[in-house]
Amino acid sequence: MRESWRWYGPLDKISLGEVAQTGASGIVTALHEVPYGEVWSREAIAARKAEITAAGFDWVVVESLPIHERIKRNEGDLSALFANYRQSMANLAAEGLHTICYNFMPLLDWTRTDLAAPVARGGTCLRFSAPKMAALELFMVGRGEAREDYIPEVIAEAESWFRASSENDRADLMRAVMAGLPGAYDRYDADGLKAALKLYEGIDRAALRRHLRRFLEEVVPVAEELGMRFCIHPDDPPRDILGLPRIVSNAEDIAWLLDAVDSRANGLTLCAGSLGANPGNDVPAIARRFADRIHFAHLRNVRKDTDGSFEEAAHLTGDTDMVDLVAELLAEEARRGQAGMADWEIPFRPDHGHDLLDDAGRKTHPGYPLIGRMRGLAELRGVIAGLSHAGNR
Known part of the structure; x- marks a missing residue:
């Protein structure tokens, strides 16, 4: 397996020189500074690649080439957006980049309510609190229908939190929920979020699936021509958020996706943490079932609570059997090698590490500290x- 590291380019507080000391050899990155929907020029891609190569790394995965929200909503004439997306793909392929991780989560990317929840013996982690999320939905955004999405005990705790919270507490919660959008230009306050949600009214699970299928039909044939591999990132968390449907949350969803456009170019990013947050998911079994379509892996772990809350655990101590999962990925690599496949190796990266020691002072992207991820990488190694x-x- 190829040890890789997510790096946010000029936006990152961690230098490539520091990444080199972790032992990773591959870089996972994107042109985060380019607004969604615009073409990634070959010149900009080449410049970023040259910077990575000069530091002694290979750019192994593009994470991500973002999908414009209008495509997710299937809104209006999308021909220009699809053309731009395909041109960006061609420019990436021309520079030798062939694996693209992406997601189809509406409006929000990964969602957490706490960016610095305390960890036993010191350090902090990312946490999703069901009561805090319910407080945001019910009392800050005013989604009364969200009562159907939470158990009564969570709603009661949400109301207690909201009544006791200050304006700063609520602002911190909104900032935490928005933090999962590292490359996006849109950030919302409560009123802005209400307005953005209105754009998704009437788009249910079936409709979003149709929109995803259209996206795949537009790009996968081009990916085949270019020798590229697309790998979707599962929903994080694997549940509807703010009334927005999530459609890549379990094995049934993944099977639908891979069958929607049946091509090896249409694949999966196996994110152990995202899938692991769903109590119904057996992550090693999912890896075994879809092994031949896994093009990239995010190896992290979560610890779940019975009320739907969860938090990032150390890589080897969460609810997912990481040893069993890695064994499945190694078995797939061996199968590919025996079959003589040139792309037999599966790149992986440690994901969402704890903030440890002096990580807290660096102000890195939430979930992407230096020391915490280096610990995770060492454990996985x-x-x-x-x-x-x-x-x-």
């Missing part, structure tokens, strides 16, 4: 080495 050694005995 040990698992891979152990399994590989055992398999070769």
Whole structure:
């Protein structure tokens, strides 16, 4: 497996020189400064790649080439947006970049309510609190229908939190929910979020699936021609948020997606944390079922609460059996190697590490500290080495 590291380019507080000391050899990045829907020029791609190469790395995965919200809503004449997207794909392929991770989550990317929840023995982590999310939906955004989405105990706790909260508390909650949009230009306050949600009125699960299918039909044939691999990132969290449908949350969703346009170019980013936040998901079993379509992996872990809350755990101590999961990915790599496939290696990156030691002072992108992710990478490296050694005995 190819050890990789997510890097936000000029927006990142962590330098490539520091990344080199983690031991990772691959970089996962994007042109985050380009507004959604605009073409990524070949010149800009080449410049970013040259910077990465000069630091001793390979740019192994594009994460992500964002999908404009109008495409997700299937709104108006989309021909120019699709043409721009396909041109960006062609420009990436021309520079030797062939794996694109993307997501189809409406409006919001990964969603958390706390960016610095305390961790036992020190450090902080990202957390999704069901009561806080319910407070935002019910009392800050005014979605009365959200009462159907939460159990009574969560609603009662949400109301208690809201009544006791200050304006600063509510602003912090809104900032946390918005923090999962590292490359987006839109950030919302409560009123802005209400207005943005109105644009999605009438778009239910079936409609969003139709819109995703159209996107795949527009881009996957081009990906095949260019020798590219698309790999969708599962929903995070794997549940509807703010009334917005999430349609890549479990094995049934993944099967639908891969069958919608049946091509190896239409694949999956196996995110252990996103899928692991759904109590019904057996993540190693999902990896085994869809192994031949996994083009990239996010290896992280979560610890779940019974009320629907969850938080980022250390990579080897959450609810997902990480050793079992890595074994499945190594088995798939071995199968590809035996079949003589040139792209046998699966790139992975440690994801959403804890803020440890002096991480807190760096003000990196939430969930992307230096020391916390380096710890995760070291732990995963040990698992891979152990399994590989055992398999070769």
